[in-house]
Amino acid sequence: MRRFEATKRVMEAITDELVVCNIGHPAQELFVIRDRPENFYMLGSMGLASSIGLGLAMSQDKKVVVLEGDGAVAMNMGTLATIGLVRPANYLLIIIDNERYGSTGFQPSFTASNLRLDAVAEACGVERVTLIDTEARITPAVERALGANEGPQVMVIKTETGMPDGIGVIPMDGLGIRDRFMRAIGA
Amino acid sequence: MTPTEQLYERLRAQKIDFFVSVPCKLLAELIERLEEDPDITYTPVTREEEGLGILAGAYMAGKRPALVMQNSGFGNTINAVCSLLSYFKIPVVFLTSHRGSEGEPVEAQRVMGDAVKPLMAAVAVDCIEVASTAELDRVEEGIARAFETQNPVGFLFPFSFWEGGE
Ligand SMILES: Cc1ncc(C[n+]2csc(CCOP(=O)(O)OP(=O)(O)O)c2C)c(N)n1
Numbered sequence: 633m634r635r636f637e638a639t640k641r642v643m644e645a646i647t648d649e650l651v652v653c654n655i656g657h658p659a660q661e662l663f664v665i666r667d668r669p670e671n672f673y674m675l676g677s678m679g680l681a682s683s684i685g686l687g688l689a690m691s692q693d694k695k696v697v698v699l700e701g702d703g704a705v706a707m708n709m710g711t712l713a714t715i716g717l718v719r720p721a722n723y724l725l726i727i728i729d730n731e732r733y734g735s736t737g738f739q740p741s742f743t744a745s746n747l748r749l750d751a752v753a754e755a756c757g758v759e760r761v762t763l764i765d766t767e768a769r770i771t772p773a774v775e776r777a778l779g780a781n782e783g784p785q786v787m788v789i790k791t792e793t794g795m796p797d798g799i800g801v802i803p804m805d806g807l808g809i810r811d812r813f814m815r816a817i818g819a
Numbered sequence: 820m821t822p823t824e825q826l827y828e829r830l831r832a833q834k835i836d837f838f839v840s841v842p843c844k845l846l847a848e849l850i851e852r853l854e855e856d857p858d859i860t861y862t863p864v865t866r867e868e869e870g871l872g873i874l875a876g877a878y879m880a881g882k883r884p885a886l887v888m889q890n891s892g893f894g895n896t897i898n899a900v901c902s903l904l905s906y907f908k909i910p911v912v913f914l915t916s917h918r919g920s921e922g923e924p925v926e927a928q929r930v931m932g933d934a935v936k937p938l939m940a941a942v943a944v945d946c947i948e949v950a951s952t953a954e955l956d957r958v959e960e961g962i963a964r965a966f967e968t969q970n971p972v973g974f975l976f977p978f979s980f981w982e983g984g985e
Contacts, residue, residue: 652876672879674903675902675906676898676901676902676903676906677868677871677872677898677899677902677903678898679868679872680868680869680871680872680875680899680903681872682872683869683870683871683872683873683875683876684872684873684875684876684879684903685876686872686873686876687837687872687873687874687875687876687877687878687879687880687884688876688877688879688880689876690837690860690862690873690876690877691837691860691876691877691880691881691882692880692881708866708868708869708872710864710865710866710869711864711865711869711872711873713865714862714863714864714865714869714873717862717863718862806906806907806908807907807908809907810879810907810908810909813879814879817879817880817881819879819880819881
């Protein structure tokens with residue numbers, strides 16, 4: 633299973649949740665897998681998808697699912713401490729851990745060697761942390777997490793590196809993505 | 820009323836209802852306010868850039884958000900100001916204590932103190948200096964303009980503001 637397959641399995645469990653997605657290829661893959669108004673494609677601020685999701689979860693009642701990368705979380709690891717402090721019940725952070733900086737050429741990231749993000753999340757006070765490495769477990773695990781509404785929850789999905797051919801840039805600009813997303817929230 | 824109380828009254832008049840902060844000595848009283856006010860949403864954050872992510876989420880969910888920080892924190896936000904706030908047109912209010920301004924006792928604060936205005940200009944943040952409580956109308960005007968134009972506004976509050984009289 634690569635990030636693409638993992639994302640597909642996650643999206644099979646998604647109904648009306650807000651989804652915030654990591655920069656680069658992850659967002660492009662999500663667009664191909666299942667574009668929907670409730671998706672926010674964060675195109676430039678590496679690491680901030682988890683924080684944007686946190687702000688959303690603190691400000692409205694819909695459930696928020698964040699699709700992050702291990703490299704991005706390493707860049708903004710402090711926000712795990714804020715998540716553990718604020719403890720929003722409607723917040724699920726899914727870290728797709730391919731142990732690489734995928735979008736920039738699959739250079740090894742810190743989780744390939746010394747960094748364990750599930751342990752960091754626990755150390756930040758997040759009680760519900762799951763580690764998944766088989767594709768078949770993803771959809772039921774996400775369904776269960778979303779059913780519980782006892783967040784914050786963090787799920788680390790271990791994947792292989794690589795991605796399918798033919799994934800291209802998202803044909804929407806920032807304002808288009810934002811406006812559609814804000815209408816979906818209906819705030 | 821203290822300068823902080825006067826400022827806070829203006830912020831609430833402009834319906835700012837979601838705050839994050841990183842501490843500064845000059846902001847201690849304001850941060851206490853934020854911790855105690857049940858009518859707003861507030862959390863401390865680990866880094867100012869992270870704060871902008873949280874505020875962007877809050878804005879898209881209908882809040883009017885502000886980042887409370889010292890000017891050195893602006894240096895921690897540059898990529899997010901460009902790639903998040905400007906690119907997605909997300910207005911955020913920066914409430915910035917200006918270390919390195921006139922009266923600064925710590926020499927090390929001077930360099931970033933001098934850099935903050937050109938940095939704000941370089942990334943198209945509307946920079947407004949508020950030198951005393953007599954100038955607080957600027958805060959209300961600046962906030963109103965920010966949400967109208969969906970462009971971030973950066974207020975700088977130098978030592979003279981915080982040391983001003985009642
Ligand atoms: C501040 C900043 N530094 C570097 C980059 C370049 N960059 C874009 S995506 C990316 C890799 C992200 O890796 P990860 O979050 O693990 O996601 P993956 O693509 O592996 O799924 C990098 C380094 C950037 N966009 N912004």
